[in-house]
Amino acid sequence: MREQITVSQYIIRFLESKGIQWIPGVPGGTILPLYESLAESNIEHVLARHEQGAGFIAQGRARSTGEVSAVFVSSGPGVANLITAIADAQRDSIPILVFSGQVPLALTGTDAFQELPTATIVSPLVKKVYKIEKPNQIIETLEEAYHLSGSGKMGPVWIDLPKDIQTEMIEIPNDLFSIDRPTEEQLMETKDIGNDDTDESLDLFLREFKSLLERSKFPLLYLGGGAKHEYLRLRDFVSHFQIPAVTTLMGLGIFEKEDPMNLGLMGMHGTVVANEALGVCDLLIAIGVRFDDRATGAIQKFCNYATIIHIDIDAKEIGKNKSVHLSLQKDISAILPFLIEEDFSIQNTKALEQIEVWRQIPEQHPMKNILLDFVSAMPEGEHYILTDVGQHQMWVAQYFPFLTPKSWITSGGQGTMGFGLPTSIGVALSHKEANVYCFSGDGSIMMNLQELSTLKEQNLNVKVILINNEHLGLVKQQQDLFYGSKHSGSKFHFHPDFSLLCQSFGIGYSEWDWSLGIEGLQKVLDRKGPAIIEVRIPSSWGVYPFVPGGKSNQEYVLDKVTM
The missing domain is CATH 3.40.50.970 (Thiamin diphosphate (ThDP)-binding fold, Pyr/PP domains)
Structure with a gap:
């Protein structure tokens, strides 16, 4: 019929x-x-x-x-x-x-x-x-x-x-x-197709991988968004073989914040320990990454003392920005089971000792305490952390203890201001019982402010944490560092009243004075439904460490920020 x-x-x-x-x-x-x-x-x-x-x-x-x-x-x-x-x-x-x-x-x-x-x-x-x-x-x-x-x-x-x-x-x-x-079990079975691939090219890759790793004195994993779907097995891999790892912005959450093998975010606003390790490693194992400029700094200075292995699903990415010594065009799912089952003999004790020395270099910032206070005020249950683009994005990336890569959502390659609010709506529609938190700035929130109407219409459990410094913060920071503090176009000379704005949209509003603790914040976060929580901070706060354009990741700027 x-x-x-x-x-x-x-x-x-x-x-x-x-x-x-x-x-x-x-x-x-x-x-x-x-x-x-x-x-x-x-x-x-x-x-x-x-x-x-x-x-x-x-x-x-x-x-x-x-x-x-x-x-x-x-x-x-x-x-x-x-x-x-x-x-x-x-x-x-x-x-x-x-x-x-x-x-x-x-x-x-x-x-x-x-x-x-x-x-x-x-x-x-x-x-x-x-x-x-x-x-x-x-x-x-x-x-x-x-x-x-x-x-x-x-x-x-x-x-x-x-x-x-x-x-x-x-x-x-x-x-x-x-x-x-198909059932969820059938889908998982489908995902594992190809894991039994033992063709000649894969065998050759595995033998060379093993040889390079066992000769290395300072191996380092470099993981991005293309690896995050295998975060559980990657956690097992680094834990078993004690291989330290750095991640890109899109790879955050692959490892738990306190994992001793997790060196954290790399690149322009990466941790000291991550960027220092990149400068001296002798074997870099890159998985699901693009070698983009925000992660590598000056590409001609990136990991020049290291043998580079690149595993990626997209052949166009291999060798595009950085020459590599060994590569495999496959999804990490097809190769990781073989690596986990191998018996590698790795001699990197001195490297791990050096990592602990780098960890002692202070990177304290008042925003770290603010974000950790926020974490302590969050109600239990499933949650998603989203950001717009700007200083707030980098602070969240640096300090937030993501439990899994699925709970971290941000605009990476394009860095799109206005991303956070509407994307949060899509996340909340897909996970009605979850707590969805969108960190935004007073610049980014205005880019797609109209979607507060959609948020109200759908009555979703989205809390927008508005970090307000009355500036385009990253622009101002670079003007301070490199342009003689000539603040052209980075300061907002008119500031909307966000409490009245929320009232007009029928959205809850609260201002959190972070210096007074979290009691008031907890009440707002426990309340279901949409709301904006405004957090005022000084415009003098910057995001550090900071790798200037054209510099290597080891040429970072550290700055002491006072309260």
């Missing part, structure tokens, strides 16, 4: 079959046929107030669940407004299916109302872009696009839908979407 449905109905049924229960978006004329089909489905629509916000809400689901998310926008300005969120997703390998409306085929290229050459504009920012020009094309395209977005090095995939195509009829089997959904 076969039935006739429209292209837009087919898209909605497909998304239902993938377990997508809600979709953020902003409707407009060219996407309305898809919205008509959405209204007839069980999928909830989350009406964002701006397309960029919609894109980040979709990211919240994808980042916190690891699943492919979807977002709907209209053509022209809808597409243009979404681009920032999709560029952010592309850089951090976040799986999102974008469905954009487009003018009817007959009007293509005529500069019709709200027409943009979407495919041309977005192609550098996505894994693939499809323009649907024939109705039956949608069947094969959706399966391919969904698989492409969520496999390999994940990322966004874009589907552009001319308005007339959305209403065209296609014929499908009645039982096309009646597919049994």
Whole structure:
């Protein structure tokens, strides 16, 4: 038996079959046929107030669940407004299916109302872009696009839908979407496919890996976002073999804060011990990383005394920024079981002793105490920590004791201000019982402030911790260090009253005077529902250590900050 449905109905049924229960978006004329089909489905629509916000809400689901998310926008300005969120997703390998409306085929290229050459504009920012020009094309395209977005090095995939195509009829089997959904156990079994790979190239890699590691006197793991899904086995690996590790911003949470083998964040605002270890290690084992400039500092000075091993799922990343001596193009899941089962003889006692010496170099900052007080005030239960971008992001990265990498969500490669609030909405929609905390700054919060309406509408348990120093803090800090304290464009000369702002949005508000303890803070955090907690700090506080541009990670600046 076969039935006739429209292209837009087919898209909605497909998304239902993938377990997508809600979709953020902003409707407009060219996407309305898809919205008509959405209204007839069980999928909830989350009406964002701006397309960029919609894109980040979709990211919240994808980042916190690891699943492919979807977002709907209209053509022209809808597409243009979404681009920032999709560029952010592309850089951090976040799986999102974008469905954009487009003018009817007959009007293509005529500069019709709200027409943009979407495919041309977005192609550098996505894994693939499809323009649907024939109705039956949608069947094969959706399966391919969904698989492409969520496999390999994940990322966004874009589907552009001319308005007339959305209403065209296609014929499908009645039982096309009646597919049994795999259990969690079956999914885990699928993830382990490939772990028994014993082909010749893998054997050669393992033999060379073992030889290099056993000859090394100071081996060091360098882990990023591409390794975090294997955090439990990586914890076992470093604990068993006593190999110290540094992590990128996206790799935080792979190790517990107090793990003696965890040297912490590396790079521009990395710990002293992490950056010093990078300068002297003789073997660097890089897994799921891009060797980006914020992590490496001056790339020509990065780990020049080390033999470098690079394991990454994406062949394009290997050797792109830094030459390596041994590489393997695989997901870490395919190689880690073999490494754990090996019997390595590692002679790094002196290296571990030196690490303890570096740990004694003081890195105290008042923000550390503020954040640890905040942690002590948090209610028990599942929680997610998100940030916007700025000084607050770096302080949270430096001092927060993340339990797992899943609980830490931030904008990495693009560093997008305005990321935090809408992404928090997506996380909270996906984890209704969790406590979601979004650390933002007085600069970042204004970038997508309109999504407070969405937050209130959904009545989600999101607390925004607003670190207010009345400046663009990282900009001011660099102007202080390198531009003679000429504060051009870094100070806000008008400051909104956030208590009145929250009142107008129907959002709870509290100001936390951190110098008086946590009693008042605890009451706010225990209360369910959305709220902004404003924390005022001096604009003189900087983020340290700090590696200036063009310098090696060992040429960091330390600064004593007074209360």
